């Protein structure tokens with residue numbers, strides 16, 4: 001780029017920065033003066049508020065003047081807060097105000113226009129934009145096309161402009177480091193620079209290099225269901241975080257971050273991505289894992305953890321059970337079963353008082369089914385509660401005459417009596433009979449309060465029994481044979497579920513059905529406040545879970561991101577997911593976007609990992625050069641640990657973050673101990689509640705989901721660890737975590753899952769070959 005262009009742009013930049021500084025000074029003044037105002041209001045509060053409390057009108061005056069002062073205060077405080085936020089944005093802009101310039105011509109206009117695009121908008125006078133926010137409609141032309149006609153969406157519909165110049169900048173500390181003009185959508189050079197950076201324990205925003213296909217995902221506002229199938233490293237997570245920032249900008253004032261929820265694969269991942277939105281000047285949305293959601297909804301039960309769920313995968317029969325329990329057929333079966341509860345089969349519990357039955361379950365059942373067939377489960381339950389509460393009220397009189405109440409009245413202390421009078425808002429009564437009745441009533445009401453609460457909280461329903469009854473009824477509703485199961489196996493599984501329930505535990509698959517059944521029984525209608533729901537790594541969700549989430553968040557638009565190649569929990573079944581999903585949303589409001597380009601890894605790593613898949617989704621590597629992956633096949637564990645040690649040291653010397661990814665936690669523990677014996681310090685990530693750290697970490701495969709590292713060492717890629725075809729997607733997921741370097745180490749024969757990779761795509765290092 002010619003020096004004079006750089007100079008001209010630097011001059012323009014200096015001018016913008018000067019104006020930003022002017023705006024900052026004026027905001028600082030404004031903040032100072034508002035602060036002083038607030039202080040003055042507090043100081044003069046006593047003088048300005050006229051306290052007149054002797055008459056009614058005096059009290060009204062006082063109230064009015066307090067209210068005026070409060071309004072003034074809150075108005076000043078809002079102003080101060082707003083100015084402080086604006087100042088924060090300007091401070092961020094000052095060092096790096098924009099990253100692109102576009103010159104374009106709009107049909108019908110005499111002159112071309114020039115705009116600069118940055119992280120936030122900046123005007124020096126009303127409607128005079130020196131910088132446009134990257135999320136403004138016009139900024140789309142930067143992401144959507146190169147030179148020539150480019151179309152973008154405005155609030156009034158599509159608009160086409162003719163782009164004459166597209167210029168990109170790298171600015172640091174108010175100085176232009178590089179300027180380049182590009183004909184492309186977003187220049188490869190800029191993207192290459194961004195991707196060559198080292199990994200971090202926190203994900204970064206991609207605003208300056210968003211790709212066209214990613215931009216479609218970010219700016220989609222029409223779809224009820226947006227399904228993104230994207231290869232590993234294609235920027236699904238990155239794009240979705242930008243999308244949240246975009247939605248918050250687009251619907252400012254009508255949408256806040258608390259109305260957006262992101263379901264993520266694990267807590268480590270939550271921690272990894274939690275800086276992106278603050279970096280974009282927005283607040284984080286609600287983030288949770290499905291496990292956390294189920295546990296929060298079922299506080300008295302222990303739901304199976306990620307690690308337990310992963311270990312369970314190994315058993316084939318458990319997998320079949322999971323398949324059926326994850327299906328839409330099963331979801332429909334639970335719905336049909338609940339529907340039939342309107343007529344019969346609702347299970348109840350006795351309501352007890354002082355160790356004996358107060359309302360027997362038969363009585364509760366009689367009440368429940370006494371209402372006509374127009375009642376649904378929700379109002380049937382409400383009406384039952386109302387009736388039970390009335391009956392409980394009527395029982396107060398009977399109970400008051402019982403001996404235990406008389407005894408309790410006799411033993412009341414003076415203080416207790418006084419307290420009861422205060423609570424009952426009744427003066428002490430001189431008539432002793434009335435006084436006795438008053439006290440007896442208070443005692444009974446207090447004693448009944450637990451029962452009262454139990455009625456309000458539906459304790460007369462027996463959800464555990466109901467759930468088991470539902471499981472028993474299933475063979476009549478779902479075709480078990482279709483899932484390769486027979487009734488005996490199903491019964492055995494029910495037995496296991498009962499065993500778990502007795503210990504207060506539930507499997508994750510059971511937890512969804514349990515919650516759904518409970519919600520139907522109690523007529524819950526879901527959380528209507530959530531407007532956007534995102535699921536990352538959706539291939540690990542079952543159709544049941546998705547249908548349940550749709551039921552639980554009925555007003556939310558869904559954005560689902562996944563890679564069918566990385567289905568480590570649902571395996572091949574995940575391919576059915578798309579079909580099943582399409583039945584849950586209106587076809588004209590469903591959009592499927594495919595991202596095929598993989599940005600995370602070097603071309604060599606992507607070419608290698610591509611061959612790990614059979615019939616995989618399409619993957620195109622991004623053109624970034626690196627070394628070929630290395631495979632070491634060693635003679636035994638000790639030799640392999642030595643190789644891990646050597647490789648980890650090389651990686652550390654290159655300042656690379658290394659993740660050693662083992663299959664299970666047990667293997668990772670063993671390796672960490674062995675490494676420690678040889679003097680290598682590595683941090684073992686045992687649970688998802690830990691934090692990622694720099695240096696060498698050892699992490700089990702199921703926790704590495706969604707994360708990325710400079711270097712990955714795959715630990716024990718031998719045939720007895722990964723001998724099963726079902727592990728193919730897991731191996732793919734592990735290897736695709738590497739950005740710059742991938743090393744695969746086997747303690748003996750290499751897993752056959754690598755057989756399909758052509759020899760030209762890696763360097764094979766056999767133990768014997770090196771010795």
Ligand SMILES: Nc1ncnc2c1ncn2[C@@H]1O[C@H](COP(=O)(O)OP(=O)(O)OP(=O)(O)O)[C@@H](O)[C@H]1O
Nearest residue numbers: 206209210211232233234235236237238599600706
């Ligand atoms: N347009 C882009 N500009 C710069 N970096 C990008 C872009 N798109 C993706 N990346 C980078 O590529 C890497 C992979 O992105 P991301 O983690 O979002 O992929 P993913 O599709 O969610 O991957 P996976 O499914 O394997 O977890 C990240 O480091 C991300 O910052």
